[in-house]
Amino acid sequence: MVNVRFTIQSNQKFIRQLIEEFVQIKNDSDSPFRWSCAGAESEPESSEKKTVDFFVLPLQKLDANKKTHHIVSVTKRLSGLDRLLLPPQFFKKNIPGALRTLPLATTEERIQDQFVQLIPEADVPAILPENEVLDELLKSGDRALIAPWHLPVNRLLEEGWNSLVLHPSEFTPEAGSGCWAIARKEEVPDDLIQTVRELHHPSTVVLTNIERKFVREFNKPDWKPLGVFLQSPAEDKYELYLCLKHGKTGSVEYIDYPSSTIGDMVPEALKMVDIHIEQNSI
Numbered sequence: 001m002v003n004v005r006f007t008i009q010s011n012q013k014f015i016r017q018l019i020e021e022f023v024q025i026k027n028d029s030d031s032p033f034r035w036s037c038a039g040a041e042s043e044p045e046s047s048e049k050k051t052v053d054f055f056v057l058p059l060q061k062l063d064a065n066k067k068t069h070h071i072v073s074v075t076k077r078l079s080g081l082d083r084l085l086l087p088p089q090f091f092k093k094n095i096p097g098a099l100r101t102l103p104l105a106t107t108e109e110r111i112q113d114q115f116v117q118l119i120p121e122a123d124v125p126a127i128l129p130e131n132e133v134l135d136e137l138l139k140s141g142d143r144a145l146i147a148p149w150h151l152p153v154n155r156l157l158e159e160g161w162n163s164l165v166l167h168p169s170e171f172t173p174e175a176g177s178g179c180w181a182i183a184r185k186e187e188v189p190d191d192l193i194q195t196v197r198e199l200h201h202p203s204t205v206v207l208t209n210i211e212r213k214f215v216r217e218f219n220k221p222d223w224k225p226l227g228v229f230l231q232s233p234a235e236d237k238y239e240l241y242l243c244l245k246h247g248k249t250g251s252v253e254y255i256d257y258p259s260s261t262i263g264d265m266v267p268e269a270l271k272m273v274d275i276h277i278e279q280n281s282i
Contacts, residue, residue, distance in 0.1 A: 002050045004192065006037040006182070009057040012152040014078065015180050019056060022199060031195070052192060054184050058150040059176030062183065064212035069183035072193060073200040074208060078149065080178020080229065082111060082171040085137075085145040085153060088160035102144045107133055110226045111146050113245055114171050117252035149177055169256055172227025172243035175211035179204050206262070207232065210240075213266050220277065222247045236260050240269055253280065 006019050016037075023035040033052075055069065062069055090102070104125040106112055112125050125146065128136055134155050137143055146166070147153050157163060182199055211228045218225050227243035240257040255276050257269045 001032075001034050002052060004033045004035050004052045004054070006035075006054050006056050008037055008039060009055060010150055010152065010180075011039075012150060013154065015056060015075070018075065018180075018199070026195070033192070052184075052189060054182050054196065056180055056182055059179050059181040059208060060174035062176070062181055064175060064215040069181070069185055070188050071181050071183045072188055072196045073182040073198075074205050075180040075182075075199060076201040077178040077204040077207065079165065080149045080173050081168060082149065082166045082173065083147050083153065084164045084166055085147060085156050086162045086164075087137075087141050087144070088162070090144075090162060099144065102142065104144050104146065105133060105137065106146045106148075107151060108148055110174060110243075111148065111171060113226060113250070113252055114243060115146065118170055146171070149173065168227070168229045168231070168241040169254060172241045172254065173229045175215045175225070175228040176208045177229060179208060210262060210265055214240075214242075214269060217266060217270060218273075220244075220273065223277065226252065230262075230265075238262055238265070240265060242269065242273065244273070253277075 008019055019037045023037050026035040105128050106125045107130045115125050137145055207230045211230050214228050215225055223244050223246055226245045229241045231239045238259045242255040244253045257272055259265055
């Protein structure tokens with residue numbers, strides 16, 4: 001029997017439950033495969049057994065400009081937005097004071113750049129490894145955190161930490177944020193494609209494809225996209241949030257592009273970027 005294994009590169013509860021329930025359903029059915037899921041730290045299967053491996057990871061971690069994996073499915077988008085977490089002694093109404101007195105940590109350079117642009121007088125946030133940041137915060141208790149959407153922060157919430165979702169016009173997530181990709185480094189066997197695509201969420205991919213297309217087609221000298229996030233707050237209403245960084249000066253610029261259609265959104269947004277850069281030339 002051929003084993004099909006999902007390696008989940010996160011401890012976030014949502015994605016673990018989704019994949020574990022999928023695996024259970026498939027193993028209870030007449031599937032010709034043996035399905036399983038594991039963490040990123042798991043040992044590889046014995047070479048005596050044929051194992052088809054899929055990786056489950058945040059979509060934004062797959063470079064839009066490099067095809068390192070074959071993406072089979074993209075899950076339904078969750079919030080996708082960054083969160084500010086404060087120790088229990090601080091309340092949401094005390095956020096300005098907390099940010100003036102508490103050192104700040106994050107796990108991404110993007111968040112560090114955006115914070116420095118928004119609050120230049122504050123200390124630069126420290127970047128900590130994802131697998132260490134929660135232990136460090138719980139041990140010290142005197143540091144705030146800006147966490148990307150995929151960082152599992154339940155341990156902090158259970159200890160009474162306060163959480164505030166940050167608006168994408170200020171902390172703009174990377175293209176593809178909020179959803180998980182089920183991907184494989186090698187070609188996907190034909191007899192598995194349709195089954196694994198049961199995890200696919202087409203309406204989410206409509207949004208993430210535009211975000212990733214913008215990244216692929218962005219070609220402005222000295223500039224790079226830090227964040228690209230598309231929301232649809234209502235039917236036939238779309239809001240594209242862009243965050244760009246100038247490579248030489250480190251300056252960060254924000255652009256919001258509202259639209260009632262998405263068919264030509266990428267070329268229209270690129271034109272808007274040209275106008276913005278020209279009007280705010282450095």
